Amino acid sequence: MQLDSKAQAIDWAPPLEGQDATAAVEWLLQFATRHQASDVHLHMDREGCRVQFRLDGVLTHVGTLPTEAAKLILGRVKYLAKLKTYVESLPQDGRIAADEVGLASDVRVSTYPTVTGEKLVLRLFYEEHQLALNQLGFPAGVNKALEHQLGIRAGMILLTGPAGSGKTTTIYALLQRLLEIDPCHVITVEDPVERVIPGIMQTEINLERGLTFAKALKHLLRQDPQVLVIGEIRDEETAAIALRAAMTGHLVIATLHAGSCRGVVERLNALSDDPNLVASQLRLILNQRLVRRLCADCSGKGCAPCFGSGLRGRVPFLEMLRLDEANQGAIETKRLARLEPDLSFEQSRDDLLGQALTTEAEINRHLQL
CATH class of the missing domain: 3.40.50.300 (P-loop containing nucleotide triphosphate hydrolases)
Incomplete structure (x- = not known):
């Protein structure tokens, strides 16, 4: 996994052992929630999957996921959002139920095809906001x-x-x-x-x-x-x-x-x-x-x-x-x-x-x- 200095400073350490992406997705969303991110961006490119959070309106890079782990994580997100996991060439929109990932509110999911791979944006909501x-x-x-x-x-x-x-x-x-x-x-x-x-x-x-x-x-x-x-x-x-x-x-x-x-x-x-x-x-x-x-x-x-x-x-x-x-x-x-x-x-x-x-x-x- 590739980490930048800011990611290390904020304890970026998603669980990526094994082939089960369930724990990694839950960790990622709860991590984003702790930092009050409004959106999570997951973008596949040639070096893996770039992870960015929108914090106070500004898009901030927090880390990079290895390619194989990223594929499992993106697939899990699409499955939870009731999207077609095998479709990567067309945009899709869905929603993850809050109780599926241990959050207080549902998560809105949008997928979009790019030349380097699929891009997912997850919108988070906060009741206390x-x-x-x-x-x-x-x-x-x-x-x-x-x-x-x-x-x-x-x-x-x-x-x-x-x-x-x-x-x-x-x-x-x-x-x-x-x-x-x-x-x-x-x-x-x-x-x-x-x-x-x-x-x-x-x-x-x-x-x-x-x-x-x-x-x-x-x-x-x-x-x-x-x-x-x-x-x-x-x-x-x-x-x-x-x-x-x-x-x-x-x-x-x-x-x-x-x-x-x-x-x-x-x-x-x-x-x-x-x-x-x-x-x-x-x-x-x-x-x-x-x-x-x-x-x-x-x-x-x-x-x-x-x-x-x-x-x-x-x-x-x-x-x-x-x-x-x-x-x-x-x-x-x-x-x-x-x-x-x-x-x-x-x-x-x-x-x-x-x-x-x-x-x-x-x-x-x-x-x-």
């Missing part, structure tokens, strides 16, 4: 604005940010807070459902069976929802349904991919072709990133728990825009350069650096996204 709204680390002003909008129960809240920026965690925190304030009928359409929340009607889209966001929403509006959550607004039809739902007295919470709060408005305008409707129904946009914080164990010097990076754990880095009268007017007149966020990335940056929570280099890395 579901935070309440006041545990997300948002500034007091952001929490107050979100709480205010939840109380109105109308209009649209949009979240944006790159993959892995915590949008789903924020949405689930908002839903939990809604149920605490005043239990209501909440329906979600997600891709996929990452966590089941008691008291909420959750739906998972299935493209193979023709259940898209737009098709699900058409029917769900007949289920008498008070709050509608849309995993992602991807097309004109979904945007039109979301805006119509907000206009008819529903609170709509959704994500839409864009690089800034202004970019969200630009994209929604392009999808709906009705800036007046967008201005009247959009209430708040939250653009979020998660930046790595200085490691509490080594104060940024680098140690085994932080894999030598000096950074461990994450804090929110935010931009927020509320649709007050001035911002609504800017949208209606298509003068989006006049949109003024209540919290800018520059203000958030100064706050994080002022509290010595992270580094300037880490913040700059996220501003380039």
Whole structure:
């Protein structure tokens, strides 16, 4: 087995004796869980199988498995995920039941063929990671604005940010807070459902069976929802349904991919072709990133728990825009350069650096996204 210095420092030693990969798979997943990895990457190449963990949003190499052992381990993962173990030339998706590998939550598995061999990505979920709204680390002003909008129960809240920026965690925190304030009928359409929340009607889209966001929403509006959550607004039809739902007295919470709060408005305008409707129904946009914080164990010097990076754990880095009268007017007149966020990335940056929570280099890395 080939190990690098970081792997040795974190005690990388999967059990590879014999031909039974059961113990190795369980060890690998439990090892990843101890280090709070969100994803495990297993990639076959000419020298074996490279193992990488996504830690705090950054892909980190932890070791290499010998070729023969790796084949057994990948085969075992596919078997547990109820995939075709003999198929390596086509992508497959599956799920490993938590009790099969001694974890608290299921593991999502994706396979993909590459020129050097099969690539598997295992997504891990953590029940304890579901935070309440006041545990997300948002500034007091952001929490107050979100709480205010939840109380109105109308209009649209949009979240944006790159993959892995915590949008789903924020949405689930908002839903939990809604149920605490005043239990209501909440329906979600997600891709996929990452966590089941008691008291909420959750739906998972299935493209193979023709259940898209737009098709699900058409029917769900007949289920008498008070709050509608849309995993992602991807097309004109979904945007039109979301805006119509907000206009008819529903609170709509959704994500839409864009690089800034202004970019969200630009994209929604392009999808709906009705800036007046967008201005009247959009209430708040939250653009979020998660930046790595200085490691509490080594104060940024680098140690085994932080894999030598000096950074461990994450804090929110935010931009927020509320649709007050001035911002609504800017949208209606298509003068989006006049949109003024209540919290800018520059203000958030100064706050994080002022509290010595992270580094300037880490913040700059996220501003380039």
